[in-house]
Amino acid sequence: MKTIAVISRKGGAGKTTLAVNLFAALRQAERRTVLADADPLRSTSEALRATPGDGGPVVETSASKLFALSTASARSGVERLVIDTPASPEADIVAAIKLADLCLIVARPTYLDLSAALKTLELVRQLSTRGMVVLNQCPPARRGAEPRSVAATLETLRFSGVPVAPRALRARLAYQNAIARGQGVVDYEPEGVAAAEVRSLAAAVEQQFVAEAAPAAANDAAAPRRARS
Template sequence: MKTLAVMSRKGGAGKTTVAVNLTLAARAAGVKAVLADADPLRSACEVLREREEAASLLFETGAAKLFALTEACRRSGAELLIIDTPAAPEADVAEAVKVADLCLAVSRPTYLDLAAAVRSVAIIQRLGREGVVALNQCAPRRNGVEPPQVLKAFEALRFAGLPVAGTALRSRVVYQTAFAQRRSVLEIEGADRASDEVRALFAEVWKRLSGEKPAPVRTANDDLGRPWMAARPAGLTFVQPPA
């Protein structure tokens, strides 16, 4: 069994949205996935508890119970455990990171969210775990061109010391429409673009969990003639918190 911790040290980044949609995307792909809601806000429970398969899909838990829950899910034959982590306190976040095979740090492409992502990175690195940063609620491309804010976010996150997922989830109203119906975007008619993005992000996460390393994300800001670190974007410099 593989374990994925979905995390954000700042509210509003869409951590629960990502955790719920990835869990249901995994199930749609034939992976026996379960979701542990370890966030005291219980947002994932609010979305999923009325689903017919809730008893085998959803676990309401806390940081202190995560190790025991992980072992129970492994014994029951689960293939993937996704943990919707709390934003705080740090000690509770750390408990989720400790049991995870991979940590997915969710961030919007804004300065404060990126700064929070750096704090997530610090915990992941301190505990010696594998991690990747996923951008969420990004503005859609226009005529195939990535918005400058998203490009700068990709660049800044790479300096935080973790890989950046190649799939960015876009800001779409359909995510809230789906939640109101206790569904994922994969289960909503007319949500093809959002569904494709979620499937692509799950495929990338599943590959990483399986030991595959996707190619590094490149953007229009990369200078192919020298190391990419020379292309640091102005105005998005972060100081790594001390270990």
Template sequence: MRTVAVIGRKGGSGKTTIAAHLAMGFVLRGRRTILADADPQRSAIEVFKGRGEPGPELIATSGSKLFALKTAAMNAAADVLVIDTPAVLEDETAKAVVLSDLSLLVVRPTFLDLSAAVRTSSIIRQLRRPGLVILNQAPASREGVEPPIVKRAIEALSLLRLPIAPVVVRARAAYQIVLESGRSVEELPAETIAAQEMKDLCAFVDRFVFGAPAKPVAQPKDEGPTAKEA
């Protein structure tokens, strides 16, 4: 079993959005997935309340219960445990990082997010655990050219000495709308840009943690350059 923590000390950076999408991404790739909500706000659990179809198994937890939860998940033959963490509780973050095969640090391209990321990335490095930065809520690129704010953020993030995910997650209304019904943008028609973006991110993270290619996603074929916004 693999364990993936979604972390970040800055509130509202998109941890729950990314954790929910990754958990669904693993489900869509045929992985038996548990989504552990370690945030007392229980936003991840809230997201899936409206989902009619099978999704990840949901567990409300806290940092001190994570070890027992991980052991139980392994005994239950889960393939992957995704942990959504709270923003400010550093001790909870450290507990999730220590138990995880990969910690995803979710950061917006803003000065305050980037400066908070310095501290969070040092937790990952001090604990000597694998980490990956995901840049989220970035403005869209224009004809392949990144807006200066994104370029500057990528330069600043390179100082954290953690790899940066090759897929930048853009600020898109689709990410907000789908969570109302507990769905992933990957479940939208494949021609939407958000669906393609999240498909690429989930495929990358799945390969990162499992090493082997996952089963193909049950989605219609990508229509390529005719992609439009969701």
């Protein structure tokens, strides 16, 4: 099982919307996925309660219970655990980071969001966890060119050597309409541009796990040769 912590210590970045949509995309890709709502505001749970019928495995929890939830999920055959983390306190965020195989740090293309994201990424690195910044609520590109705010944010992140999701999520009404119906955009508007953005993010997440597994597989293959030499 792989665990993905969705993090933003800056309010309004769209952390919960991203967590809900990633969860929906992974389920659509036929990954057995659980969404852990560890944010005391319970925005994730409230959003998915609006779903007609079965909204999927969403668990209300807390930082102190994440390890037990992770253990139980792995034992029951869950493949992906997505954690909607609290914005504070830092101790609760640290608990999620320590448990995660990958941290998605959500940020809008603004100075304050970028500053908060870089501080969070430093914390992720200190805890030896893989991290990736996801730009969210970005203005749309025009004639193939990124708006100045997005271009400047991307340049700062790349100059800092920060891993960035290959596709930004744009400010689209579809995300809000989907949440209002208790859905991710991949269910609400499957052929829409927003759904394509989220599927791209889910694919980038999966690629991180493929890259992580490759060195281990190479080491395993080399072990018999070392034993014979």
